[in-house]
Amino acid sequence: MAQNLADLFEHAVDAVPDRVAVIDNGRHHTFADVEGRANRLAHLLAESGVGEGDHVAVHMHNDVDALVAFLASYKLRAAAVNVNHRYRVEEARHVYSDAAVRAVVTQPDHADVAHAAATAIGATVVVSGTELDTALEAQSSERDFGERRDDDRFLMYTGGTTGAPKGVIWNHSDIWRVLGGGIDFYSGELLADEWQQSRSAAESAAAGATQGMRFLMLPPLIHVSGLLPSLGALFSGNTVMYEPRFDASSVWDVVARQEANILVITGDAMALPLIEELRSRAAAGTAVSVPSLLAISSGAALFSPALKAQMLELLPTAAISDSIGSSETGFGGITVYSSADTSFARSAYSGGPRVPxxxxxxxxxxxxxxxxxxxxxxxxxxxxxxxxxxxxxxxxxxxxxxxxxxxxxxxxxxxxxxxxxxxxxxxRGSQVVNTGGEKVFVEEVEGHLKAHPGIVDATVVGVRDERFGHRVAAVVSVVGPAVDFADVEAHLRDRLAGYKIPCAYWVVDQVQRTPSGKPDYRWATEISRGGAPTHDRLHPAT
Known part of the structure; x- marks a missing residue:
């Protein structure tokens, strides 16, 4: 056996076949269910010509079949290619072509785009739903695949905010070690072997546990922050829960109803609406009760200290873990916060995360x-x-x-x-604003902006300036009909050097982010170039 993602999942299946592996929009699927469907899809893909070293595009939003598509690819020693389900035809065609995909697995909502994008390269398109269910009935559910290797290819496309998406190639054993649970994230100790996670699941089952921990996965599976935590949880016999889309108004209901233990998010983009929903319900006299929730786990995007403190205030019995990493680096470190100490929120620096x-x-x-x-x-x-x-x-x-x-x-x-x-x-070094020779890191400014009570969300960019080359500016959404920008400036001057303070603001209804929750700097730059700012402190309206 190998330290291979398909093998690791199969170990868990053998250890706890009857445990619930996936809760998909309320529907329960056991490990045996997911295994059988993944085997059937693997056989169907093999019939279409997919084999070792080939690439299979997974062009889907979160559901059990999206997970199955990844697993089926790994079982064949093929590399699954994550495709953003928001892509239009040209964007999808770029990824399909760059990866030379042999097959595409998609859903009815994205089938038109997938078919149009796949035509140019002659890739087979498989669409989930009734047609796929019928096709899978004719396939074997047996696990009759060849031996796999540690160095089978794992492929994750990244980018799109600062350039065209690009594929990052990992070996299965390495991506497991850094993001799939092959290392203890807190101690840094390596797991003994590829059986350790499934052994723990089997031991807990032998002791009478009918289920493991329940993880509500809000990040998209087509991003490393959604896929690898899902796989790592499953390898240890835990349950992952998916909803078709992120909807803050229903997340807390799902947490309560399905008794989620871990809520996985991507930074401020998800934390902010979740906090607003908690406050809205409290104000309406319908405060959320989620006694099962042990922790909120964030990664892949900035989780501002001010928002961490607000989340802990609202959920004092839960902890927050904030990790850093990327498709290129894998796991880079983690810090855990609790309501017992929120001094981090009052620190002089409120930019990116700090880790050991x-x-x-x-x-x-x-x-x-x-x-x-x-x-x-x-x-x-x-x-x-x-x-x-x-x-x-x-x-x-x-x-x-x-x-x-x-x-x-x-x-x-x-x-x-x-x-x-x-x-x-x-x-990001690519998101530094050079103003008169001084470097301003936009995440630092964004963190302090979002700590102001009148600012809901913010993306900071550079705008052209004749004297300094560029100046700092911000696209923001605000609380209520207006915000006192003089008060915002005073708030920032207590925390930042003068050259870091935005000279202009564009107020929008909602700050746009990528599906993974990261700031969309291209969008914000277009906003700053598309019209006069809402507030310009250097050139106030007369």
Whole structure:
């Protein structure tokens, strides 16, 4: 056997076949159910010509069949290709073509786009629903596949906010170690072998436990922050729950009804509407009661300290875990917060997350030398790493480097090594505003903006300036019909140097984000170029 994602899932199936693996919009599916359907789909894909090393596009929103499509691909030693279900034809065609997919698995809602995008490359399109159910009935549910390997290819497309999506290639054993539970996230200890997760599930079942922990997965499965936590939970015999779309007004009902233990989110984009829903219900006298909820787990996007504190105030018995990482680095560190200590929310810096160093996480300077004293540099990761980018050796050589014989990935995030040895992420190097020679990391400004009670959400960008090259600006959504920008400026001046304070604001009904919850900087830049700002402190209206 191998440290392969398909094998790891099959270990869990053998350990606890009758446990509920997936709750999909209220429907329960056991491990045996999911296994049988994944085997049938794998056989159907094999009939269409999919085999070892081929690529299968998974163009779907969250449901049990989306998970099954990933598993079926891995069972064939094929690489599943995640495709954003919001893509239009040209965007989907780019990913299909770049990955040279042999087959596409999609849903009726996205079938028209999938068919149009697949035509140019002659890929087979499989659409879930009644037609797929009928086709699968004719397929075997047996697990009669060949032996798999540690280095079978795992492919995850990333990007789209700063450029065209690009495929990151991992070996199965490495992606399992960093994001699938093959390492203890808190201690950094490696699991003994690929059986340890399923052994724990079998032992709990032998002790009388009929179910494991229940994870409500809100991030999309087509993002690493949704897929890998799902797989890691399943490998240990736990249950994952999916809803067709993120809807803050129903999430708390689902948590209560399905007795979720862990709520998985992506930063502020999900935390903010969830907090607003909690407050709205409390004000209406229908406060949420979720005694089963133990923790809110966030990753892949900024979770502002101010919002963490608000969430803990509303749910004082739950903890918050905030982790850093990316498709290129995998897991980079985690910090846990509780209502017993919210001092982090009052710290002078409210930008990106701060995590303990170690587990391969480090900071390097512009010359690639490890930073061994407090100071700024680039976030880097050693240890279990991707092979590189698909079809892009130049980009691979730029991001994946070697220093003193140690291979590392330098993801483009600016970071600061703190005096206590921890690492604070400052923001993407590509999202730095250079204003008169001073560098402003937009996530730092966004964090402080969202800490103001009048600001709901914010995305910070640079706007052209004749004197300084660029100045800092922000696209924001606000509480109520208006916000006092003089008060916002006073709030920021207590926390930021003057050159970091936005000179102009564009107020919108809702700040747009990507499906993974990350800021959509291209959209915000277009907003800033599309018309006069709502508030301009340098050129006030007369």
């Amino acid at each position: 160093a170690g587990r391969g996480a480090t900071v390097i300077d512009d010359d690639g030398v490890l930073v061994d004293a407090p100071g700024e540099g680039w976030f880097a990761k050693t240890g279990f790493l991707p092979v590189g980018y698909l079809n892009d050796p130049v980009k691979t050589a730029t991001i994946f480097r070697e220093h003193d014989g140690v291979r590392m990935v330098v993801s483009g995030d600016r970071a600061r090594l703190e005096s206590d040895g921890s690492i604070t992420l400052l923001g």
